Amino acid sequence: MADIIKIKRSATTASPSSLSAGELSYSEQSGKLFYGRISDGTPVDIGGKWVVDKISALASADITDFNTAADARVAAANIDALANVHVPAPSNGQVLTYSTANSRWESAAAGNGVTEFVSLNDTPANYTGAGGAFVRVNAGATGLEFVTAIDGGTF
Known part of the structure; x- marks a missing residue:
């Protein structure tokens, strides 16, 4: 025979006055599901029929109003x-x-960062003779250099 688990319930009280830690309770009057907070058993509303009803009743105007309100809050925010x-x-x-x-x-x-590529520490000192060249990592993998051709290799 299967065990049946029943939670506390009430048809006349909107919220339980107290619960044991982790205990569940449902109020038919308020349509809310509660659990007893682990630290002290205080009833905490965790959902129920009222949430489903609230979501089902949302219209596109509610979402638009929410977006408008959120946009206004963001626009008025100060970092x-x-x-x-x-x-x-x-x-x-x-x-x-x-x-x-x-x-x-x-x-x-603001700092006075580098404004030209050749001013970086690991690049050639100037552009002289580098017209039309490509940039690649040097053979020692310690910096960048200008090259006039790239060997595509063989296959």
């Missing part, structure tokens, strides 16, 4: 409102850099 970002007085040309000392992103002046 400094994020918990791990500190930008007290942003100015043009600044970038975000991560500070391990402060465990957050902070504004800083």
